Amino acid sequence: MFSLTVRDHMMIAHSFKGEIFGPAQGLHGATYVVDVTFERHVLDDNDLIVDIGQASDLLKEVLSEFNMKNLDDLPEFEGRNTTTEFMAQVVFNRMAAAIHAGRLGEEGRQVAGLKVTLGESHLAWASYHAGI
Numbered sequence: 001m002f003s004l005t006v007r008d009h010m011m012i013a014h015s016f017k018g019e020i021f022g023p024a025q026g027l028h029g030a031t032y033v034v035d036v037t038f039e040r041h042v043l044d045d046n047d048l049i050v051d052i053g054q055a056s057d058l059l060k061e062v063l064s065e066f067n068m069k070n071l072d073d074l075p076e077f078e079g080r081n082t083t084t085e086f087m088a089q090v091v092f093n094r095m096a097a098a099i100h101a102g103r104l105g106e107e108g109r110q111v112a113g114l115k116v117t118l119g120e121s122h123l124a125w126a127s128y129h130a131g132i
């Protein structure tokens, strides 16, 4: 399996519900480093998994939905904790839907799997990884 990773980041604010979160129950900010790995069994005619520029543009567009937002204000996250791992799956779902919609072209549909990793600091990160 071939894999290619592009990186971007998003700055968000959020708060969590639950004693386990301690001080993070209050509103606080995070700058997530977001890595998306595209997996493919066979390279395309240009010997690419996906074009790095197109993949980077798509990731930036997906993250723009959340960048500089207070995630507590977004109705779709009501009742959930927008943890690092939760947001990794959210970004995964957005990327997978965009690829299925042809946003990386017909060749992009040959992407067999994605891994999305959100780094919340240099000490902790979480991923969601699945076939698409």
Ligand SMILES: Nc1nc2c(c(=O)[nH]1)N=C([C@H](O)[C@H](O)COP(=O)(O)OP(=O)(O)OP(=O)(O)O)CN2
Pocket (backbone or CB within 6 Å): 021, 022, 023, 024, 082, 083, 084, 085, 120
């Ligand atoms: N599995 C996860 N655990 C925690 C997440 C997360 O996204 N996934 N996030 C947080 C907070 O948002 C923040 O990043 C850290 O908060 P804080 O309470 O300061 O950190 P710790 O839990 O590491 O440390 P304490 O010793 O409990 O203060 C927290 N956890």
